[in-house]
Each structure stands twice: as structure tokens, then as C-alpha cells.
Amino acid sequence: MRDVYTESIFAGVSVPLTLLGLLEREPSHGYDLKRDYDAFFGRGKQLPFGQVYATLGRLARDGKVVAGEAEPGDGPDRKRYAITDTGRTEVDGWLADPVEPEPHLQTLLFAKVTLALMLGKPADEYLDRQRAAHLSRMQELTQLKRTGPLVDVLLADHALFHLEADLRWIDLASARLTELAEAVRKS
């Protein structure tokens, strides 16, 4: 049951952007990236090694990371990967852009908030921008309810209650940012 739940709520997390974010902390081996991804974002569903290296290969091809020389040691790949300026710009943009306000997006917000705290970036500002995007969408839906047919009203109600749940999570996450920052930096 737990696996089904975590699999479903983490389905929206972007593996390439999350790995890029982890690389912005410090250059890392694929093994370290997999370990940190599983610890923070996997929640019972581990990232296969094959996916890690395939993703790093694509990121290197696109100029977002560079691979160092192979280092001696066990395992299939002992290269240390480092983020490039292009990769860093992509991470910054991804963190700062509000997610499209749709229901069930806590997973993506969770990933953004956690990475922002890891990287010492202004998670509170990102949450405010997300709050604004949500409230703006709620204004649109409320307006639609006041002018639309009853079927649209019911659909809008459904969306409004889910957006409200997201907002409550955003409020709680905002209130816990200091504790969260300590928790992710200790790990």
C-alpha cells in the first residue's frame, strides 16, 4: 500500500532536473546521486542505476553536466559529474517558476522546496510565487462558478477544494521552512 501511494505521489518528479539540482550542491558520482535521490525523493521506489547513468549521459550530451575522467575503483562508472552554467541556469529557472496550478502537485512542490533548501536558495519566495499562482487560479474558477452552468460549478468546486488543499500544504511548508532547512542540510 505504501509503495503504491508513494509511487503515485512521486510520479510527477522530474529525474533529470532533480539530479541536476543535486549536482549543483557539489560534483558527484552516479552512485552518490542515486543514494541522495532515493533518500529524499524515492520514498520506497528506488531509482535504477541504469536510469541514473542514462540520464547523466543525456545531460552531458546537452551540455548541462560534464563528466570527469574515469577514476579507479569498483563499479561500472567512476566518473565524477559536475554541473555546467547551462545546467545551473536550468535548475534556477525550474525552481523559480511556479508549477501550473493543478490538483495533486505536492510531489513536484516537495521536490522544489527540498532542493531549494539544499542549495540555500529562497524557498520562501518560491512558495509565495506558487501561492500567488494558486490563488489566481482560484479567482478564475470562482468567477467561472458565478457565471457558468451548474455542471461547470461542480467541476470548479472539485478543483477549488484540491487547490485549497495544496495551499494548506504550501502554508504548512512555509511555516516549517527553518526546520526543513536544518533537516535537509544535516542529511
Place this chain on the structure above:
Amino acid sequence: MSLIEARNVHKSFGQTPALRGASIAVGQGEILAIMGPSGSGKSTLLHCLAGIFAPDAGEVWFDGGRLDTLDEAARTKLRRTAFGFVFQFGQLVPELTAADNVALPLLLNRVRRRAAYKTAQTWLDKLGLGDKGGRRTGELSGGEAQRVAVARALALAPKLIFADEPTGSLDSLTGEKVMDLLVALAREQGATVVIVTHDARVAAYADRMVMVRDGLVSFDLGTAQAQATAPRHAVADSASAAKAAN
């Protein structure tokens, strides 16, 4: 031009600061929602804007004049003539009828009895309570009582309506009906509305939303919304400009 404005308002209760320099301006005809967690100072801000509390420091301006420097009698007069109020529990007089409650502020403003009750009936009709005028408000449902409170707030044709958690004691559907009526009728009258709420679905009725945190207006949806859709370099530029200005 703003109809009402708080400028750097401070207010403490004993040693506990509730507002620490809050500033907000509300335009004529605008519907503003003030949001924030419990204890953030949002209700205190509303009470300072309405002249119920006198700020310890800072200024409150209404319709081009200082409100905070008026004496208690002048502020009371202003509240009776220019402001309407809708609170969470209505604050109606339960022993009086719905019509009495709506007519009461008119009678206090020396409107003739017949005219006051005629106006009260008009507003009760608008709020779908035309047949409840003779009922004591203590006998009405929560939603009906809150609609009487809206009728009472609007009956004086106020320039400004303050609503503090206006649907806080109501279920979702009843709360929605109250908000629909409050917003539609206020717009019809051209009244400005300041709503304090912790409920995002209530705030979504407003034209603009602000957040109060730790006694400060820390977040304006209008500004943040513009930032959310602006190119990132523009946001960075405006942040740099704001820092430079400070």
C-alpha cells in the same frame, strides 16, 4: 486614489505586538481580501482601518482625511455613517426581528422610522429574506442570520464594508451564497469591501489578496502574480531595484 490606507501602522496589546508597521491601500470600489495565519495581525489591521482600534504609531487615512487622529466620538460617527460591518457571528441583536436589526443603524442615523423599515425590507428582499422580516434573528439559521448581517451592513449605503471571517461559522454552500450576495450587492452599490479571512475560497471572491505575516503585509497577490508571469530577468531587475531603493 485609495479610499482607505494604513501607513506603517503599529499596534501592541500589552507586551505583544500585533502590527509592526503594516501598510496597505485599498482603492474605491475594490474588493480586498486580507489573509494570514492565526495571530498574524490580520483582524487587528481591519480593526485599525475601521477605527475600532487606535494605532500606537502610523497613520490611517480614509477618503482623503486622517482617521487615526479623530477622537472616539468622531470615529464612532464615521463607523455609523460610512462603514458597514459583517462579522463571523453576525453580531445581531437576537431578541429583535430581522427587520429591526437591519433598520437599527438607519434609526441611529435619524432616518425616519417608516423610511428605515422600508429600506430594511428592500434589503431583506434583495437577500432572499423578504418573508423573514418579522422573525427574531435568534430563531434564524446561521446562513439566514448572516444574510441579515449583510443586509444591515449595506442598508446605510456605506462607502466601505468590513467583513471579518464573514463565512467562518457557515457550511460551504451557505458560505458561498453569503459571499455571492455580499460581493454582488457591494459591486452594485460601488462599495469598497475589505474581507479578513483564513479561507482561500472566500478570498478568491476578491479582486486582490494580501497576506499578513508577523504583523506586516508581506505579500500582495497582485505584485506576486505579475512576478509569476514576468520574465525572470525582469523579476531579478525589480528585486535589485527594490534593494537599491532601500
